[in-house]
Amino acid sequence: MKVTIKLFAGFRENRFRVEERDLPPGFTVADLLRELGINEPELGVALINARHVLPGQELHDGEVISLFPKVGGG
Amino acid sequence: MNKILRVNMSNLTVKLETVPAQWSGLGGRGLTSTIVAAEVPPRCHPLGPNNKLVFAPGLLTGTPAAQSGRLSAGAKSPLTGTIKESNAGGTAAQQLARMGIKALIIEGMPAEDKWHRLHVTMDGVSIEPADDLVGMQNFAVIDRMNKTFSPKIGVLTIGVPGELRMCAANISVKDPDQKIRSHGRGGLGAVMGSKKIKCITIDDTGAGKVPIADPDKFRTAAKIFAKSLLDHPVSGEGLPTYGTNILINILNEAGGLPTKNFRYGQCAHHDKISGETMHDTIVARGGKTKHGCHAGCIIQCSQVYTDNAGVYITSGFEYETIWGLGANAMIEDLDDIAKCDGLMDDIGIDSIEGAVLLATAMEAGVIPWGDGKECQRVLRDEIGKGTPLGRILGNGTSFVGRAYGLVRVPVVKDQGIPAYDPRSVKGIGITYATSTMGADHTAGYTIATNILKVGGFIDPLKKEGQVELSRNLQIATAAIDSTGMCVFIAFPALDIPESFTSLIDLINATYGLNLTADDVTALGMKILKLEHEFNNSAGFSPADDRLPEFFSYEPVPPHNAVWDFTDEEIDEFWNF
Numbered sequence: 290m291k292v293t294i295k296l297f298a299g300f301r302e303n304r305f306r307v308e309e310r311d312l313p314p315g316f317t318v319a320d321l322l323r324e325l326g327i328n329e330p331e332l333g334v335a336l337i338n339a340r341h342v343l344p345g346q347e348l349h350d351g352e353v354i355s356l357f358p359k360v361g362g363g
Numbered sequence: 364m365n366k367i368l369r370v371n372m373s374n375l376t377v378k379l380e381t382v383p384a385q386w387s388g389l390g391g392r393g394l395t396s397t398i399v400a401a402e403v404p405p406r407c408h409p410l411g412p413n414n415k416l417v418f419a420p421g422l423l424t425g426t427p428a429a430q431s432g433r434l435s436a437g438a439k440s441p442l443t444g445t446i447k448e449s450n451a452g453g454t455a456a457q458q459l460a461r462m463g464i465k466a467l468i469i470e471g472m473p474a475e476d477k478w479h480r481l482h483v484t485m486d487g488v489s490i491e492p493a494d495d496l497v498g499m500q501n502f503a504v505i506d507r508m509n510k511t512f513s514p515k516i517g518v519l520t521i522g523v524p525g526e527l528r529m530c531a532a533n534i535s536v537k538d539p540d541q542k543i544r545s546h547g548r549g550g551l552g553a554v555m556g557s558k559k560i561k562c563i564t565i566d567d568t569g570a571g572k573v574p575i576a577d578p579d580k581f582r583t584a585a586k587i588f589a590k591s592l593l594d595h596p597v598s599g600e601g602l603p604t605y606g607t608n609i610l611i612n613i614l615n616e617a618g619g620l621p622t623k624n625f626r627y628g629q630c631a632h633h634d635k636i637s638g639e640t641m642h643d644t645i646v647a648r649g650g651k652t653k654h655g656c657h658a659g660c661i662i663q664c665s666q667v668y669t670d671n672a673g674v675y676i677t678s679g680f681e682y683e684t685i686w687g688l689g690a691n692a693m694i695e696d697l698d699d700i701a702k703c704d705g706l707m708d709d710i711g712i713d714s715i716e717g718a719v720l721l722a723t724a725m726e727a728g729v730i731p732w733g734d735g736k737e738c739q740r741v742l743r744d745e746i747g748k749g750t751p752l753g754r755i756l757g758n759g760t761s762f763v764g765r766a767y768g769l770v771r772v773p774v775v776k777d778q779g780i781p782a783y784d785p786r787s788v789k790g791i792g793i794t795y796a797t798s799t800m801g802a803d804h805t806a807g808y809t810i811a812t813n814i815l816k817v818g819g820f821i822d823p824l825k826k827e828g829q830v831e832l833s834r835n836l837q838i839a840t841a842a843i844d845s846t847g848m849c850v851f852i853a854f855p856a857l858d859i860p861e862s863f864t865s866l867i868d869l870i871n872a873t874y875g876l877n878l879t880a881d882d883v884t885a886l887g888m889k890i891l892k893l894e895h896e897f898n899n900s901a902g903f904s905p906a907d908d909r910l911p912e913f914f915s916y917e918p919v920p921p922h923n924a925v926w927d928f929t930d931e932e933i934d935e936f937w938n939f
């Protein structure tokens with residue numbers, strides 16, 4: 290399945306901004322973090338198609354996942 | 364802090380008063396709101412002789428505690444008609460606190476059409492003529508005062524929109540780099556202008572240190588507190604690296620970034636105006652990615668943004684301003700946005716109200732969508748000069764909407780709605796609706812929990828839990844706004860227990876008190892209720908705690924969410 294991955298803030302360092310990847314079925318957010326070399330505690334927010342998800346969430350074909358480290362403003 | 368300075372502009376006299384017992388445990392917002400509620404008739408005209416303008420440093424301001432240098436300004440707001448507190452960094456708060464000045468109260472208004480300048484020293488306040496400053500914008504005033512006194516002089520000033528009593532006018536505060544921070548929201552610059560005060564200078568020669576009852580306890584607490592700020596990823600790393608503008612991308616990805624005057628929740632050119640792009644641009648041009656608005660700020664969310672040649676354009680370049688001009692008014696060039704921000708500092712209008720009213724002017728067809736150059740011209744030559752068009756715009760979003768017969772006018776209690784769509788981030792909608800200040804995100808920043816997952820997580824698209832979340836945050840914020848602390852201490856305070864307890868220890872050590880967390884919550888509740896009561900007496904009712912109607916029938920993509928709280932659900936907010 291094809292998934293679009295968008296990285297933000299410090300997650301972009303030595304990685305990428307946006308990339309499409311072919312992932313095996315059943316692949317979860319946690320699996321993706323592992324593949325990207327991101328430790329789960331560093332994750333601030335994960336969104337799939339603009340909805341907040343937890344690391345256990347499975348990805349599906351055509352989805353867009355956005356990953357942010359812990360950031361904030363106001 | 365044991366002095367209250369009372370300046371009467373009707374008869375041009377100054378009185379030095381001692382602090383009454385009931386005000387002694389208050390500072391910042393708690394004190395300005397208490398004084399306004401006690402002394403200003405709620406139904407008075409905000410620009411008339413019965414309104415008062417009150418400045419108060421926070422309870423911890425002037426101490427070595429990190430982040431404690433904020434100044435509160437309070438009055439009845441000419442924009443909203445409600446009570447108003449707006450706090451800002453800059454040098455004035457710490458100067459006033461070290462001079463022992465707990466509050467500066469300005470009342471009355473001169474009969475004669477002559478301008479004045481207040482000069483605050485350890486001897487009190489002198490009222491000086493200032494007709495020669497009339498027509499100057501803020502940077503020119505600061506320049507003149509630096510030359511008249513010294514670069515160390517503290518300055519609070521208004522530009523031409525403040526002189527002309529426009530409702531978007533702010534009060535500018537000089538920062539340690541001779542630049543500007545602002546008491547932005549609610550048109551307090553118009554109140555200062557109505558009293559014919561062009562600027563206030565502060566010379567703290569001879570000021571001592573703020574006395575601390577238990578220095579050992581203070582030192583211990585200050586260390587724990589500072590460590591918590593640096594340990595938390597948001598205050599320790601995110602804010603200093605990207606500033607508040609990191610939010611552009613996260614709100615965009617979550618579908619809550621109001622775009623083209625609240626038509627959409629995502630903006631196609633988000634990357635051009637994002638915090639990441641801004642960071643890279645600042646680094647490439649040799650500006651500063653980190654900068655504090657006052658001495659003692661260790662978070663340093665501010666920055667210095669320069670042009671290609673390295674020449675200063677603006678600082679304190681905030682997410683809300685960049686959102687308002689970049690996504691909501693569709694300006695794609697960050698340099699144009701920065702120039703507008705610098706202009707708003709100079710002429711002295713609130714950069715949130717300013718950005719929202721410019722998008723509303725685009726809705727009206729007065730300015731083409733996304734035209735950053737025309738926005739600069741309008742700010743400089745229309746609003747900044749007080750032309751008839753400038754006066755319509757400079758009176759704020761709501762006024763512009765009425766002038767041009769618009770329906771999509773994003774305001775609550777006539778104050779422009781900031782950078783988070785209430786349909787797709789529902790908690791913040793409750794804050795906009797119920798805040799005693801009109802639409803104000805800082806009053807109860809539910810974005811932390813709705814979007815950033817700080818202090819837990821409450822789904823932004825569902826109604827459950829939002830009223831309680833907003834209430835708890837509004838109570839906590841009213842208390843924090845009384846300490847002189849910058850609101851960003853809330854991120855560590857929500858996640859790290861020692862952060863909040865060390866903050867209470869700092870207050871206890873300074874004043875020799877034994878406050879508990881419950882006392883702090885009680886203080887927050889008391890302040891909110893006092894402000895709410897003022898508003899009710901001024902003529903507000905639950906029917907005013909509502910969002911504009913269009914939010915209920917215009918679904919916002921990508922979630923196609925509408926504002927769907929019932930009146931009863933919203934009114935539950937005040938049930939405490």
Ligand code: SF4
Nearest residue numbers: 655656660662664849
């Ligand atoms: S974190 Fe930002 S707003 Fe807060 S005190 Fe520092 S510069 Fe000012």
